[in-house]
Amino acid sequence: MKTTTSYREELVGVFGFPVDENPTVVMMDAAFQSLGLPWRYLTLKVSPADLAVGIQGIRAMGFRGLNLTIPHKVEVLQYLDEVNADARIMGAVNTIYRDGERLIGANTDGKGFLKALRDDAHMDPAGRKFMILGAGGAARSISVELALAGAAEIEIVNRNETRARELVDLLRRNTKAQVTFREWNSEVSVPENVDGLVNATSIGLYPNIEELPSLNFETIRSGMVVCDVIPNPPRTRFVKEAEARGAITLDGLGMLVYQGAIAFKLWTGADAPVDVMKQALLAEFSG
Ligand code: NDP
Numbered sequence: 001m002k003t004t005t006s007y008r009e010e011l012v013g014v015f016g017f018p019v020d021e022n023p024t025v026v027m028m029d030a031a032f033q034s035l036g037l038p039w040r041y042l043t044l045k046v047s048p049a050d051l052a053v054g055i056q057g058i059r060a061m062g063f064r065g066l067n068l069t070i071p072h073k074v075e076v077l078q079y080l081d082e083v084n085a086d087a088r089i090m091g092a093v094n095t096i097y098r099d100g101e102r103l104i105g106a107n108t109d110g111k112g113f114l115k116a117l118r119d120d121a122h123m124d125p126a127g128r129k130f131m132i133l134g135a136g137g138a139a140r141s142i143s144v145e146l147a148l149a150g151a152a153e154i155e156i157v158n159r160n161e162t163r164a165r166e167l168v169d170l171l172r173r174n175t176k177a178q179v180t181f182r183e184w185n186s187e188v189s190v191p192e193n194v195d196g197l198v199n200a201t202s203i204g205l206y207p208n209i210e211e212l213p214s215l216n217f218e219t220i221r222s223g224m225v226v227c228d229v230i231p232n233p234p235r236t237r238f239v240k241e242a243e244a245r246g247a248i249t250l251d252g253l254g255m256l257v258y259q260g261a262i263a264f265k266l267w268t269g270a271d272a273p274v275d276v277m278k279q280a281l282l283a284e285f286s287g
Contacts, residue, residue, distance in 0.1 A: 013067070059103065108260075117227070133157050168180070
């Protein structure tokens with residue numbers, strides 16, 4: 001008779017509303033399988049009204065961690081025992097991990113972007129100038145991490161001025177970067193001294209794959225770094241247009257995998273198999 005079998009699995013997952021189309025389970029399950037870990041990633045539809053009891057639930061069931069997506073990233077802060085400094089500046093948490101009984105909030109989105117920038121585009125953001133299209137959640141996490149990593153200048157380009165001003169103020173209050181705002185009501189050009197350009201809007205996301213940000217693409221210089229946050233399709237029109245002008249490009253799939261890999265490490269303590277995770281998502285998006 002076997003005496004050491006455990007049928008219990010370690011649980012992690014994501015709360016969202018809606019959440020059905022969130023693909024994170026695909027890369028996490030591939031990672032657990034690849035490392036032979038008895039872990040499960042659950043995609044859970046939790047309404048805003050149920051967030052508090054949902055978090056009580058993960059405490060009660062001993063979840064090892066959790067991702068948060070729309071609309072929970074901001075509201076969840078009040079239910080945590082601690083929030084990491086960068087996530088506190090952003091005012092948004094996308095990952096919860098445990099320290100014993102304590103639930104700690106982190107934000108891995110911007111960190112995933114930084115890892116792609118450093119490892120794949122070989123760029124250190126310290127002392128560089130960035131132009132960021134958008135001022136929503138993705139722009140917020142990316143610009144905070146860039147500024148904390150020593151970026152010298154950040155220009156936020158956005159349609160909605162109120163939203164952009166909030167982000168500009170937040171960056172000025174909490175970081176040393178020189179931050180400016182440009183209103184986006186017509187085609188925008190990339191200034192000559194910009195080292196990195198980021199599309200942090202939802203323009204080009206599947207199924208609207210023909211959409212392009214209103215940008216004078218002729219102002220993209222050869223050798224500059226151009227990044228897109230859109231993970232699906234991985235090679236957006238924006239990425240292709242930048243590549244055609246000789247830019248070094250980063251796609252949103254890399255960022256998605258890296259932010260997941262950082263969460264994976266926080267939960268399991270193990271280095272995530274990033275190639276396995278990326279292949280799993282590529283297969284999912286092309287299927
Ligand atoms: P938000 O809704 O918070 O922000 C969307 C931003 O896009 C706003 O600044 C909005 O401008 C701008 N925008 C949308 N449509 C247009 C348009 N037609 N013209 C000009 N500006 C536009 O979304 P998030 O920041 O949370 O997400 C943005 C994208 O980032 C999503 O597609 C998401 O998939 C992706 N993402 C990718 C991640 C990754 O790991 N790869 C991680 C997180 C997000 P305005 O303020 O004027 O409305």
